[in-house]
Each structure stands twice: as structure tokens, then as C-alpha cells.
Amino acid sequence: MMENFDVIIVGAGIVGLSTAWRAARAGARVLVLDKGPTAYEASSRATGYLSLRGETPEESPLAQAAERLWDGLDEELGYPTEWTQKGRLWAAITPQAFDALQITFQSFQRTGIPFEFIDAKTCRELIPALTPHTLGGIHTPRAGHANPQRTSQAFAWAFQDLGGEIREYTPVLDLLTRGGRISGVRTPWGEIHAGSVVLCAAAHNAALLAPLGIDFPVAPVRLEAFVTAPLPPLFDQAFIAHGLAIRQTRRGNIHVNGGPHEWTAAGVATEMPKPTTPLVRNIARRLFEVFPTLRHAQMLRSWAGIIDVTPDQITIVHAFDAPKGLIAASSAGHGFGMSPSLGLALADLALQGRTDMPVASLSLARFADLPQDWRRIWNWQPGSYNT
Amino acid sequence: MIPPRRITVVGASRLGCKFASRAARAGHAVTLIDEHPQSLARMSYDAPYFYGTALPAALTNENAIAQVVLESNPALAECFEAGVDLRLGAVAWGAFQNGPNARHIGIPKVGLIEGTGNSLVEHDVLALATGMRDFVPAFAGSNLPGVFGVKAGVAFLDLYQCYEGERTLVLGTSARAVDFVRRAVARGIGIVGMVEPGPGFTAGPEAAAEIAALGIPVHRTSTLVSAEGRTAVERASLRPVTGGGDLVLDCDTICIAIGVLPNIELPAAMGCRLRFDAGAGSWLPETDLTGRTSLPDVFWLSDFAAGEAALAPALAAIAEAGPTGRLIPPPETATGQGAYLRFWIQTMRDAGGDAVTLCKCEDISRADFLGLAPPPYLNGGLRHPHSPVTGTGGTAPRIQQDLLKRMTRVGMGHCQGKRCRDEAALLLSLRFGIGMEEIRPGSYRFPVRPVDLAAIAAEDDTHDTREKWSYWLHEPEAMQSRPDGVP
Ligand SMILES: Cc1cc2nc3c(=O)[nH]c(=O)nc-3n(C[C@H](O)[C@H](O)[C@H](O)COP(=O)(O)OP(=O)(O)OC[C@H]3O[C@@H](n4cnc5c(N)ncnc54)[C@H](O)[C@@H]3O)c2cc1C
Numbered sequence: 001m002m003e004n005f006d007v008i009i010v011g012a013g014i015v016g017l018s019t020a021w022r023a024a025r026a027g028a029r030v031l032v033l034d035k036g037p038t039a040y041e042a043s044s045r046a047t048g049y050l051s052l053r054g055e056t057p058e059e060s061p062l063a064q065a066a067e068r069l070w071d072g073l074d075e076e077l078g079y080p081t082e083w084t085q086k087g088r089l090w091a092a093i094t095p096q097a098f099d100a101l102q103i104t105f106q107s108f109q110r111t112g113i114p115f116e117f118i119d120a121k122t123c124r125e126l127i128p129a130l131t132p133h134t135l136g137g138i139h140t141p142r143a144g145h146a147n148p149q150r151t152s153q154a155f156a157w158a159f160q161d162l163g164g165e166i167r168e169y170t171p172v173l174d175l176l177t178r179g180g181r182i183s184g185v186r187t188p189w190g191e192i193h194a195g196s197v198v199l200c201a202a203a204h205n206a207a208l209l210a211p212l213g214i215d216f217p218v219a220p221v222r223l224e225a226f227v228t229a230p231l232p233p234l235f236d237q238a239f240i241a242h243g244l245a246i247r248q249t250r251r252g253n254i255h256v257n258g259g260p261h262e263w264t265a266a267g268v269a270t271e272m273p274k275p276t277t278p279l280v281r282n283i284a285r286r287l288f289e290v291f292p293t294l295r296h297a298q299m300l301r302s303w304a305g306i307i308d309v310t311p312d313q314i315t316i317v318h319a320f321d322a323p324k325g326l327i328a329a330s331s332a333g334h335g336f337g338m339s340p341s342l343g344l345a346l347a348d349l350a351l352q353g354r355t356d357m358p359v360a361s362l363s364l365a366r367f368a369d370l371p372q373d374w375r376r377i378w379n380w381q382p383g384s385y386n387t
Numbered sequence: 388m389i390p391p392r393r394i395t396v397v398g399a400s401r402l403g404c405k406f407a408s409r410a411a412r413a414g415h416a417v418t419l420i421d422e423h424p425q426s427l428a429r430m431s432y433d434a435p436y437f438y439g440t441a442l443p444a445a446l447t448n449e450n451a452i453a454q455v456v457l458e459s460n461p462a463l464a465e466c467f468e469a470g471v472d473l474r475l476g477a478v479a480w481g482a483f484q485n486g487p488n489a490r491h492i493g494i495p496k497v498g499l500i501e502g503t504g505n506s507l508v509e510h511d512v513l514a515l516a517t518g519m520r521d522f523v524p525a526f527a528g529s530n531l532p533g534v535f536g537v538k539a540g541v542a543f544l545d546l547y548q549c550y551e552g553e554r555t556l557v558l559g560t561s562a563r564a565v566d567f568v569r570r571a572v573a574r575g576i577g578i579v580g581m582v583e584p585g586p587g588f589t590a591g592p593e594a595a596a597e598i599a600a601l602g603i604p605v606h607r608t609s610t611l612v613s614a615e616g617r618t619a620v621e622r623a624s625l626r627p628v629t630g631g632g633d634l635v636l637d638c639d640t641i642c643i644a645i646g647v648l649p650n651i652e653l654p655a656a657m658g659c660r661l662r663f664d665a666g667a668g669s670w671l672p673e674t675d676l677t678g679r680t681s682l683p684d685v686f687w688l689s690d691f692a693a694g695e696a697a698l699a700p701a702l703a704a705i706a707e708a709g710p711t712g713r714l715i716p717p718p719e720t721a722t723g724q725g726a727y728l729r730f731w732i733q734t735m736r737d738a739g740g741d742a743v744t745l746c747k748c749e750d751i752s753r754a755d756f757l758g759l760a761p762p763p764y765l766n767g768g769l770r771h772p773h774s775p776v777t778g779t780g781g782t783a784p785r786i787q788q789d790l791l792k793r794m795t796r797v798g799m800g801h802c803q804g805k806r807c808r809d810e811a812a813l814l815l816s817l818r819f820g821i822g823m824e825e826i827r828p829g830s831y832r833f834p835v836r837p838v839d840l841a842a843i844a845a846e847d848d849t850h851d852t853r854e855k856w857s858y859w860l861h862e863p864e865a866m867q868s869r870p871d872g873v874p
Contacts, residue, residue, distance in 0.1 A: 150794070285840075
């Protein structure tokens with residue numbers, strides 16, 4: 001029997017699941033396929049920040065749309081995400097970092113978001129556990145954080161509550177086209193047809209699109225993170241300092257990520273190994289350089305995750321003219337926070353061919369002049385290590 | 388002539404010691420790492436042995452204890468004489484080597500924590516002989532001081548020589564349970580009884596006769612319901628598995644000797660391929676008859692694999708330094724332990740119910756685990772019930788234990804699932820009628836023990852990791868000057 005859906009979504013990460021939920025809510029028959037378990041890749045390995053994209057103001061409107069959707073997401077989905085809207089702070093604890101923050105601040109000011117440059121004393125009033133070496137920081141009362149594993153699963157369950165289906169361990173091997181339109185996908189167990197296909201397979205999108213002659217510029221990179229055992233409440237902002245993103249979870253664990261990262265390669269449907277390295281020792285040291293009281297906190301578990309990075313580190317949302325009905329996304333390393341609005345935009349594009357979400361400038365058009373060997377020029381090739 | 392190689396052996400288990408001394412005598416440079424003697428703080432994590440909440444006061448004299456531990460293990464003295472570099476009381480928290488997506492490790496190394504500092508110990512060959520840990524199912528009162536696992540019990544008796552207990556109830560009738568009884572009786576400790584859910588005696592008729600001759604009652608076709616006591620174990624309630632009234636026994640200690648499981652955290656977290664061994668009732672690293680795993684130059688030496696028979700072939704394989712061939716697994720463990728563990732969990736769940744706390748770290752009941760309930764700190768439920776069975780089978784797993792970890796936090800606490808993960812998998816298997824091999828076990832992560840940040844922190848940062856450390860992918864300056872040709 002030939003299976004037929006309105007929309008097939010490739011990838012059960014948070015971007016695919018958010019898209020699936022939106023599309024199912026709009027009444028579409030949606031199938032989500034993943035080569036592995038639900039949300040087993042980047043989406044369950046993220047720190048969990050909503051970044052308002054002061055670094056890349058071009059996509060800040062989409063992030064701000066996400067921010068509005070985050071409020072109330074728990075009730076809409078029916079499952080807890082641990083969303084905590086307590087602002088975000090970037091602090092500098094070295095003179096070099098302080099100078100760098102001042103440059104960053106210029107970029108942040110192009111967003112219209114209330115970012116404020118604050119002195120050391122104000123930083124330490126916000127987060128008293130901060131090192132006395134703190135020199136100052138950038139603060140916004142907006143933005144926040146949530147639990148990536150819970151949020152991904154909340155989208156998955158809410159989607160299933162609407163009758164949607166997620167098929168695990170069902171890799172998409174090929175995209176099928178007919179008469180200039182996308183017609184479905186091929187899996188090891190046969191073809192599945194749909195009027196529209198949304199690629200949310202992170203860095204694997206590139207390998208899926210290559211046979212159609214489409215260059216999808218993403219580079220996968222491996223990052224490391226760890227958590228400590230739960231501690232009493234220290235702070236609830238989304239916090240960044242000393243090259244680390246440091247968050248305290250609802251449960252009380254200190255969650256930390258940052259530092260050197262290793263560029264890798266993604267095949268069509270092979271799982272990328274995600275080993276951790278002795279780097280956690282360096283992350284640990286930096287962590288208590290920021291929070292001296294954490295010297296005797298206990299490291300519980302470390303892990304690595306792979307994200308898909310675009311050349312300008314800005315999200316890609318692209319609806320193809322040829323084949324029609326095919327849409328692809330890359331969240332450029334900040335797809336967790338962006339997932340509510342990104343999913344909405346992708347679902348709109350799949351069902352109506354247009355969207356009110358601010359994604360017009362996020363298409364592939366901006367890469368028309370990208371050199372073929374951009375990964376080599378950037379030194380983002382498999383095996384290179386960024387320090 | 389064999390070129391000598393640097394061999395790191397993790398685990399001064401019987402096999403680990405034998406292998407280390409033989410390798411040293413064969414001319415290799417051998418380092419043997421073992422976490423025992425454990426400091427009091429480490430013992431309180433119940434890993435690898437389940438000590439429970441009562442740690443004898445005698446253990447506070449750590450120097451005296453270290454001496455006792457050395458003297459009680461002649462195999463260690465043998466290693467010492469053979470020229471093995473002994474690192475005792477040292478935690479091997481991780482092991483690293485170059486592989487796909489991690490090509491900058493350099494020489495393979497083990498992360499080691501000794502005292503309050505740490506180092507990276509380089510090797511050519513890694514032999515993991517990490518032995519076994521206690522399997523300790525949950526029951527009402529299992530948090531009371533006086534409940535411990537059989538490995539911990541033997542450690543109290545013989546390794547640390549500080550057993551506190553006069554009337555011990557033993558769960559299980561395996562050879563290991565009988566061995567514990569012998570050791571306890573030799574030290575004048577009273578055994579109030581043994582409990583066995585089946586009609587027989589697992590260690591066989593001879594052992595049963597020996598226990599009978601000692602006058603120790605064996606409560607057959609019975610299971611444990613609960614332990615009771617004000618501040619420590621005072622009584623235990625048993626229930627016939629066929630139904631009927633409870634039998635209450637006075638006791639001050641309960642030794643859980645149902646089974647022991649291999650410590651696979653290091654090979655699993657390193658990425659060695661695993662297979663489910665129904666006989667052992669556990670996932671094991673895939674090995675060939677020499678103990679070689681799927682990772683180059685990583686050997687796994689275990690009584691759950693080829694055991695002692697692997698030692699000589701492993702040494703020969705190391706000498707050849709040949710490439711990893713196709714792995715021919717040793718035969719399945721024929722102990723029947725898998726079925727035995729399952730039977731125990733089934734009877735204990737039938738008797739004790741699902742309100743029992745499954746995860747001691749996070750205080751989560753069996754019912755909340757099986758129902759994927761959000762943990763208590765979230766004060767809420769699920770809009771609609773959801774099943775953990777997400778896969779349709781075939782070659783793919785049907786349950787991801789990681790999903791349950793993430794949603795319920797069972798296995799996410801400070802013991803990292805060492806106490807509950809195996810019971811949790813059995814409960815899933817029983818409740819949803821799914822084979823153990825169809826349940827993908829929760830992932831193992833470094834560090835394999837919780838460690839102080841100050842102890843694990845690098846004091847040897849390179850210029851790159853200290854001065855050039857980047858947040859995210861660019862330093863802000865680089866963001867300002869993106870390469871030409873990019874908008
Ligand atoms: C350590 C770390 C920290 C991070 N911190 C943050 C943060 O604080 N804030 C933030 O916004 N973002 C953060 N991120 C990034 C964020 O996790 C990702 O941008 C986001 O999860 C991407 O979601 P996704 O659904 O696109 O990709 P993924 O979660 O990677 O999902 C892609 C899915 O596609 C599937 N797939 C691939 N190929 C195929 C195929 N051929 N057929 C079928 N399925 C396929 C994969 O199995 C996978 O499940 C972080 C990432 C890491 C690793």
C-alpha cells in the first residue's frame with residue numbers, strides 16, 4: 001500500500017517536531033521520520049537558551065517572535081518545558097573579555113532590544129556568586145532558558161496528541177521528485193509520498209540535497225558540555241562568561257558548555273559519533289574561575305553534541321522553487337531557542353507556501369557569492385579544531 | 388623480542404591483578420589503577436559496591452584502612468613485586484583515544500583522579516578489568532542503614548574488616564550468597580536466614596545441605612516486601628510468592644546477594660560496541676576470545692566474558708599489536724542470572740507494589756517511572772498519558788531508556804543510575820512485555836564517578852585552551868571581519 005501524507009518532515013529534532021506540531025494543528029496529515037530516536041541529537045544536548053540574536057541582528061526578529069511564543073508554550077503543548085524568563089547576562093572577568101564585550105554591544109544595539117552595559121557591581125547584584133574579578137557586562141531583562149529534552153519531547157507528545165506519527169529508526173535515503181515537484185521520500189522500507197517535504201535533518205540536509213544539485217551550506221561541529229550535581233539556587237538568568245554558557249536548571253544542576261570545537265562531516269543518514277574528550281577538565285577550571293563557590297561542586301556527566309553551522313551563523317529557511325514543495329532549514333547553532341517561531345514559519349511554508357514570520361532574508365539567496373570552498377577558507381573542514 | 392608497550396589496567400579485580408603482573412613480567416610497562424581503598428566520601432556514592440546508608444565508624448581512619456586493604460590482597464603484592472606501577476585509591480574517570488569526530492586526543496589516555504588532583508596517564512594498550520558491582524533492587528525501607536549489597540558486604544568483612552551487624556538476612560541463594568554466608572559465619576556473624584523466591588536453592592543441593600547443617604533457615608518461594616526500623620533495619624517482612632501472610636524476621640542487616648553485574652561504564656562510555664547477554668542479564672562489550680573490544684587496543688577482561696582464559700591470548704595479541712579482526716564473541720554466559728534477576732524483580736514488584744521508591748537519588752517511584760511522570764519539583768503531570776514504547780521493533784529498539792531518564796530523572800541523580808538502571812530496565816521489560824534486548828540502555832557518560840570540579844580541573848591548560856579559548860564559534864573581533872565574499 002502506498003502511503004500518502006500532506007507533509008513529511010525529515011528529522012525528529014526540535015525544529016522538525018515544532019514544525020510537525022504546528023502543521024498538525026493546522027489540520028495537516030503529518031509524518032515525522034528520523035534515522036534514530038526522537039530528539040537524540042543536538043536537540044537533547046543543548047544548553048537551552050533562547051538567544052535574541054544580538055550577535056546577528058538580521059535574524060533577531062525571528063528570535064523575538066520565538067520569545068513571544070515561548071510564553072505560554074507549556075500550556076499550549078500540555079507538557080512542562082521548564083521555561084524560565086529571567087533575562088540574560090554576559091559578564092567579562094578579564095580585560096580582554098571586557099574589551100570584546102564592548103564591541104559585541106555595538107552589534108546588540110542594532111536589535112532594538114533593551115540591552116544595557118552594566119558595571120561589575122550591578123553584575124554581582126544580579127548574580128552574587130560571581131567572582132570578585134568581574135569587570136562588567138551586558139544585561140537584558142528579556143530572553144530566558146528551558147530544558148531542551150523536555151521541550152523537544154513536549155513538542156513530540158503534543159504532536160502525537162493531535163494524531164501525528166513519529167517513525168523512529170526510519171532514515172530518509174533519497175528525496176523523490178516528479179514534474180518539478182517534490183513527491184516524497186525513499187526509506188529502506190520503501191517510498192512514502194507527500195505533497196510537501198520539510199528537511200529538518202540539521203547538517204544531514206546538505207547530503208540529502210546534494211543529489212538534486214543543491215548546495216546547502218552547513219558545516220557540522222562537535223561541542224562539549226557537562227552538568228554538576230544539583231545545588232541550591234544560585235541564579236536563574238541565562239548567563240554567559242569566560243567562554244562558557246552557564247545555566248542552573250530547575251532541578252539545581254549547573255549546566256555548562258563552551259570552548260574549542262571540532263569540525264566534522266555528515267553523511268545522508270549515518271549517526272555521527274559524539275565522543276567527549278579531556279576538555280571537560282578545562283571547562284571545569286573555567287567554571288570555578290567564574291563561580292569560585294563551585295570549586296567543590298561535583299561533575300556528574302559530560303556529553304557532546306553536533307550542531308549545523310551556516311557560513312554567517314544565521315538561520316536558513318528556504319522554500320525551493322525547484323522542486324516545488326521542498327523546504328529546508330538550518331538553525332545555525334541556536335535552533336533550540338528559535339524552535340517555536342522557526343517551526344511556525346516552516347509549517348506555514350509547507351502548507352500555504354508563504355508565512356508572516358520574519359524569514360524573508362533567511363533564504364539561500366544570500367549565499368549566491370559564497371565561494372565553493374568556504375569550509376576550507378574558514379578552516380571549518382572535518383578534523384580541524386577551533387581554538 | 389617483544390617491543391614493550393605501555394599498558395594501563397583499570398581494576399585490581401582478580402583478573403586485573405593477574406593480567407597486570409603477567410604483563411609486567413613479560414616486559415611491558417604496566418600501570419594498575421583501582422579506586423579502592425575508597426575514601427568515606429566516595430563510598431557514600433554506593434559505587435561500585437552498594438554500601439547503603441550505614442558506613443562503619445572504623446572507616447574514618449583512612450590510613451589504617453589503606454594498610455588493611457593492601458595486606459588483604461596478596462595479588463596486589465604480587466603486582467608490586469612484578470614492577471607494576473600501582474595507583475590505588477585512584478579513580479579512572481574516563482578514557483580517551485582518537486576516533487571519528489575526535490581526532491585531537493593524541494596518545495590514548497586515561498583520566499585519573501588521585502586524592503585532590505588529577506592527571507592524564509598515556510598508554511598504548513588499555514585493559515579494562517573493572518569487575519562487578521552490586522545489583523540492588525528497591526523495596527520499602529531499602530534506604531535504612533543496614534541494607535547493603537553482597538560486594539559491599541564482603542568488602543566490609545574482608546577488605547575493610549569493619550563489618551557491623553550481628554543478625555544478617557541474606558537475599559538470594561546463589562553461590563555468591565553462600566560465599567558471603569561462609570565468610571560471615573567465619574567471623575562469628577549470625578545469619579538469620581536466606582530468602583529465595585523459587586522452590587529450589589540456586590547454588591545447588593550440596594550448598595543447600597551446607598547451609599542446612601549450619602542451622603540457617605532458607606525461606607523458599609518467598610520474596611522481600613520491606614525492611615522496617617526506626618533509625619536502622621530492625622525487621623524484614625517476607626511474603627510467600629504464592630500469596631498468604633507475611634513472615635516478619637528480626638534482623639539488623641540485610642545483604643542483597645541476588646546478583647552482581649559487570650561494571651561496563653568505561654567501555655560503554657568509550658564507545659565499545661555492546662551486546663545484550665541474556666545469561667548475564669546485562670549488556671556487555673563485544674569481545675573476541677582474547678578480550679579485544681571493538682575499539683583498537685582496548686581489552687575487556689571479565690568473568691562475564693572469557694575470564695581467565697583470555698589472559699594469555701590477550702598478552703599474545705598485545706605482543707603482535709595486530710589490527711582488530713572480526714570479533715568472535717565468547718559463548719553466552721551460562722549462569723542463568725538474567726532469568727533469576729528478572730524473577731526477583733517480578734516477585735518484589737508483585738509484593739511491594741509500584742509506590743516503592745525506584746530511584747533513591749531523585750526519589751522517584753516505580754509508578755512515576757513507568758508512567759513517565761514529570762519529577763516532583765515540576766509540580767505537574769502530563770496532559771495525556773504517553774507510553775515509553777516508541778519503536779515498532781524489527782531491528783530497532785522499542786524503548787529508549789534515555790527517554791525515561793530525561794523525563795522522569797530516574798538514573799540522572801548523583802549515582803548516575805548505578806543503583807537503579809538495571810532494575811528500571813527490568814521493570815520496563817515486565818510492564819510492557821518487551822525483551823531486554825529491545826530496550827536501548829541509558830547512555831553511559833564520563834566521569835564514571837561524580838568528581839569535585841577542583842579535583843578534575845586542568846592545571847595544565849595549553850596556550851590554546853587558556854588564551855585562545857573561544858565562546859561559540861568566533862571571537863567577537865572575528866565576527867566583525869567576516870571573510871570576503873560573505874554577506
Ligand atoms: C552543547 C550544545 C549547546 C547548545 N546550546 C544551545 C542553546 O543554548 N540555545 C540554542 O538555541 N541552541 C543551542 N544549541 C543548538 C541546538 O541544539 C540546535 O540548533 C537545535 O537542536 C537544532 O535542532 P534540529 O532539530 O535542527 O537538529 P537536531 O536536533 O540535530 O535534529 C536533526 C534530526 O534529524 C535526524 N536526521 C538526520 N538525517 C536524517 C535522515 N537522512 N533521515 C531521517 N532523519 C535524519 C537526526 O537523527 C536528528 O534527530 C546547542 C547545541 C549543542 C550541541
